[in-house]
Each structure stands twice: as structure tokens, then as C-alpha cells.
Amino acid sequence: MCELLGMSANVPTDICFSFQGLIQRGGGTGPHKDGWGIVFYEGKGIREFRDPGASVESRIAQLVQCYPIKSCYVISHIRQANVGSVCLENTHPFTRELWGQNWTLAHNGQLKGSEELALGKDLPVGTTDSERAFCWLLAELRCRFSEAPDIQTLSEFLHPRCERLRAMGVCNLLLSNGQWLLAYCSTKLQWITRCAPFGEASLTDADVSVDFAGETTPNDVVTVIATEPLTCNEQWTPMAPGELIAFVDGDPVQRLTV
Amino acid sequence: MCELLGMSANVPTDICFSFQGLIQRGGGTGPHKDGWGIVFYEGKGIREFRDPGASVESRIAQLVQCYPIKSCYVISHIRQANVGSVCLENTHPFTRELWGQNWTLAHNGQLKGSEELALGKDLPVGTTDSERAFCWLLAELRCRFSEAPDIQTLSEFLHPRCERLRAMGVCNLLLSNGQWLLAYCSTKLQWITRCAPFGEASLTDADVSVDFAGETTPNDVVTVIATEPLTCNEQWTPMAPGELIAFVDGDPVQRLTV
Numbered sequence: 422m423c424e425l426l427g428m429s430a431n432v433p434t435d436i437c438f439s440f441q442g443l444i445q446r447g448g449g450t451g452p453h454k455d456g457w458g459i460v461f462y463e464g465k466g467i468r469e470f471r472d473p474g475a476s477v478e479s480r481i482a483q484l485v486q487c488y489p490i491k492s493c494y495v496i497s498h499i500r501q502a503n504v505g506s507v508c509l510e511n512t513h514p515f516t517r518e519l520w521g522q523n524w525t526l527a528h529n530g531q532l533k534g535s536e537e538l539a540l541g542k543d544l545p546v547g548t549t550d551s552e553r554a555f556c557w558l559l560a561e562l563r564c565r566f567s568e569a570p571d572i573q574t575l576s577e578f579l580h581p582r583c584e585r586l587r588a589m590g591v592c593n594l595l596l597s598n599g600q601w602l603l604a605y606c607s608t609k610l611q612w613i614t615r616c617a618p619f620g621e622a623s624l625t626d627a628d629v630s631v632d633f634a635g636e637t638t639p640n641d642v643v644t645v646i647a648t649e650p651l652t653c654n655e656q657w658t659p660m661a662p663g664e665l666i667a668f669v670d671g672d673p674v675q676r677l678t679v
Numbered sequence: 680m681c682e683l684l685g686m687s688a689n690v691p692t693d694i695c696f697s698f699q700g701l702i703q704r705g706g707g708t709g710p711h712k713d714g715w716g717i718v719f720y721e722g723k724g725i726r727e728f729r730d731p732g733a734s735v736e737s738r739i740a741q742l743v744q745c746y747p748i749k750s751c752y753v754i755s756h757i758r759q760a761n762v763g764s765v766c767l768e769n770t771h772p773f774t775r776e777l778w779g780q781n782w783t784l785a786h787n788g789q790l791k792g793s794e795e796l797a798l799g800k801d802l803p804v805g806t807t808d809s810e811r812a813f814c815w816l817l818a819e820l821r822c823r824f825s826e827a828p829d830i831q832t833l834s835e836f837l838h839p840r841c842e843r844l845r846a847m848g849v850c851n852l853l854l855s856n857g858q859w860l861l862a863y864c865s866t867k868l869q870w871i872t873r874c875a876p877f878g879e880a881s882l883t884d885a886d887v888s889v890d891f892a893g894e895t896t897p898n899d900v901v902t903v904i905a906t907e908p909l910t911c912n913e914q915w916t917p918m919a920p921g922e923l924i925a926f927v928d929g930d931p932v933q934r935l936t937v
Binding site for chain 2: 484
């Protein structure tokens with residue numbers, strides 16, 4: 422399986438602390454050593470970093486961990502391969518252009534029968550079930566909408582399609598276009614919103630703490646979503662199976678359940 | 680304007696030496712300080728690094744310069760903005776999926792009337808004439824071919840379309856899908872093929888030399904394409920205006936002229 426990390430914030434925020442925790446699980450405290458990737462939004466543009474090897478040994482991951490790239494939306498993934506060999510094109514997150522926007526998806530789980538998902542113009546480059554599911558979602562979206570709908574309409578459209586994917590196996594998903602982030606839970610996904618008064622947080626996977634009060638302003642709202650809580654002294658909220666939450670500016674603006 | 684750098688090789692080769700020369704021109708020995716980017720192919724997958732600032736000051740560019748990523752196809756670009764503001768989404772190279780392949784384009788020049796180029800499903804994310812021209816080329820390709828043609832057919836199809844772009848202003852282009860690299864010259868593009876017996880090369884823009892004999896095997900063939908020669912002690916071949924060359928495994932397999 423794999424692990425997911427996402428962020429939605431109302432001000433550009435670096436994710437160094439959370440990412441430092443996550444990458445320990447890529448060959449260090451966890452077995453997810455078959456690649457890692459991270460996508461940062463800056464306006465409409467994206468930066469991508471990825472490697473088909475263990476994040477804990479990656480020089481590029483070390484740079485990302487130390488270099489504070491400020492972003493309002495981030496999606497990251499560490500991989501333990503099941504479907505698809507270990508190579509760069511099978512490394513999440515996947516990105517595609519839709520309606521003049523960069524869309525990004527990362528997936529944790531396995532989908533049985535993903536080859537039956539009908540595709541449109543967007544074709545997979547690699548061989549993962551995850552990328553195929555992404556291409557299918559894009560085909561569904563292109564078929565229904567000719568331009569970007571609002572986030573409520575979009576969430577309501579995507580929720581039953583995420584449910585269809587969940588029926589094929591396990592499907593924890595993070596999806597973003599840089600204006601919102603959608604989290605869909607099949608089995609494991611937890612989130613935490615940090616806002617004033619900010620406190621101290623300690624990583625579960627490394628002996629590292631940070632006092633967010635010194636790193637933020639009182640108006641900052643930063644939500645982090647992860648497969649497993651990344652900190653050991655904060656209260657994370659587990660999502661329910663079948664639950665979809667849309668985050669905008671760090672706030673959960675819509676929650677859909679089954 | 681901007682500067683381009685491309686590589687086609689028959690064995691995975693790092694581009695650290697050439698890239699080190701190029702990035703000096705991004706705010707150091709040259710004025711191209713409005714962003715830089717580089718795309719490396721590894722199999723069907725790609726790695727992308729980019730920054731909207733000056734390459735000579737970029738920590739990410741420093742990593743790319745020092746960290747030997749081996750690849751057979753690379754496209755890089757340093758930007759001096761004309762059309763489109765300085766931001767991440769306007770930073771070359773641009774990448775899109777076509778026929779299940781990652782396609783990459785970088786452009787040097789200005790295209791007058793690019794808003795009249797008809798688009799299909801691929802829409803620009805940013806506001807450059809370059810990205811719009813790329814989307815137009817993709818629309819033309821999707822309209823004519825339902826799957827990837829051979830490189831000869833492709834070159835013959837693209838050459839008159841590059842000529843149309845050249846008629847709109849200045850259009851030096853590098854395009855690749857990781858199996859071939861196309862270079863099209865409007866005003867300035869030069870190339871060099873390094874093969875046995877390998878010699879020493881010295882950068883024009885930095886006091887750095889390399890003895891390729893110690894870095895290669897006798898069967899290696901590595902072609903580097905750049906706006907201006909990157910070395911001062913080798914013979915680069917200038918392309919003619921209107922000339923298109925397709926490189927496969929470092930070899931020029933097709934040349935089309937006007």
C-alpha cells in the first residue's frame with residue numbers, strides 16, 4: 422500500500438515539517454520505499470518532485486524537506502508498489518491539465534478490474550490502477566462539464582464516482598486543482614486543522630518538534646490530511662469510509678457521506 | 680528572449696556539465712532571469728524541475744547542477760519574459776500527455792497573433808504564446824493521428840506547422856516524447872554530437888572543463904542542442920532557419936529544410 426499527505430491553507434505555507442515525518446516512512450519507519458512524489462501549487466502553476474526510490478535515501482527528498490516552498494495546496498505520496506512496476510511513470514502524484522487547470526491526484530489502495538474503466542482523451546502513461554482511475558475521472562468530468570463547475574457541484578459529481586472506485590477495492594484519494602483539495606476516504610485518512618491559538622507539535626516518526634505559534638500569524642488556517650497521523654501530541658480526525666471532504670483555504674467547506 | 684538546451688543520447692547520460700553552463704546565463708553571464716526549467720526522461724516517466732526566478736540563484740538549479748540524473752532525453756529552458764508574466768505556470772518546458780506518452784516542449788521566440796491558433800482539448804494553463812502554440816500542435820496531431828506515428832511521418836507532419844509558427848515571428852523549438860527529440864530552428868539553434876574519441880570540453884560561461892573520455896564508453900553517442908554554443912573549444916553546427924532535425928539515440932535521423 423502507500424501513504425498520502427495533503428495540505429490546504431489560506432496563506433502560502435511550507436510543508437517541511439509534515440513532509441519530514443512522511444518521508445521517514447519511505448524506507449525508514451515504514452515500508453513505502455518504492456517511490457515518492459510531491460506537487461506544490463503556486464498560483465496556477467505547479468512544482469513536482471519525484472523519485473522511484475526510497476524517500477528516506479533520496480537527495481531530492483532531502484532538498485524538499487529542508488527548502489521551504491510556500492504553497493496553499495500540496496499533495497504528496499510515498500509508494501509501496503502493488504499494481505505496476507517500480508519506475509518513474511508509476512510514481513504518484515499524477516498531474517493532468519483539465520479546463521486550463523493543473524489537476525493532481527494521489528491514490529492509496531488497490532482497484533480490481535480497473536482496466537474496465539472507460540477512458541476518453543486522457544490516457545495513462547504508466548501501468549498503475551491509480552493513474553487509470555484518474556484518467557477515468559477526467560473522462561467523466563469532461564463528458565459532464567465543459568468548464569469548471571463550483572466546488573459543491575464538483576464534490577457531488579465526484580462522490581458517487583469515488584464510491585464506484587471504492588467498490589473495486591480500496592480507494593483513499595487526494596485530488597486538487599490548486600483552488601480546492603478533495604479528500605475521499607475508503608479505509609484510512611485523517612486530518613487536522615491548525616489555527617490560532619497555535620501550539621507545539623511533535624512528529625511520530627522523527628524526534629522533531631515545532632512550535633507553530635512562532636511560524637504563523639493569527640489568521641492562518643492550515644489543514645493537513647494524512648493516511649496516519651504524523652504527530653503524536655495532537656488530535657487528528659479520522660474520516661469515515663465513504664466520506665468525501667472538500668477543503669478550501671484550509672476549511673472543510675463540504676462533507677458528503679454514505 | 681530565452682535560451683534552449685536539449686540532449687539526445689544512446690545511453691543514459693547526465694547533463695550536469697551543459698546545465699552548469701546554461702544556468703550562468705540565467706542572471707549571471709546572461710539576462711535570462713525570469714525562470715528556468717528542465718525535464719528529464721527516464722523510460723516513459725519524467726522528472727521536472729522549475730523555478731520562476733533566476734537560475735543562477737536557484738537552490739533547485741544548484742541541486743540539478745550537482746546531482747547527476749541520467750537520462751537519454753532532456754529539455755531545458757531559461758526565460759527572459761516577453762509574452763506572459765513571470766510566474767510558475769509560464770515557465771518552460773511545458774509537458775502534456777499525448778497517446779499515453781509524456782510530451783515536452785520548450786520555445787524561444789515570440790509569436791504574433793498566437794491567440795488565433797485554434798485549440799482542441801488541450802488548453803493553456805498559463806498565458807504564454809509558447810504554451811498556446813504547444814496546445815495548437817497537440818490539437819493538430821490529435822486531429823490527424825489516432826496513435827503515435829513513426830518519427831519520419833511525424834517530422835514531415837510537424838515541419839510545415841513549425842513553418843507556420845515561424846511566419847508569426849520567431850520560433851526556435853525543442854520537442855520530445857522520450858523516444859526522439861525534434862529541434863526546429865527559426866533564428867538560432869546549434870548542435871554538437873560527442874562520440875569516440877572523446878576529448879576535453881570547456882564551458883564558455885564558467886571556468887569549468889571536463890574530459891569526456893573519462894566519463895563515457897566508446898559506444899556512447901550524445902548530442903547537445905543549444906541556442907548558443909555552451910563550450911568554447913568545440914565545433915558546434917548551426918542550424919539553418921526553417922531546418923528541422925529529428926534526433927534518435929543521439930543521431931540526426933531526419934533533416935528537413937525549406
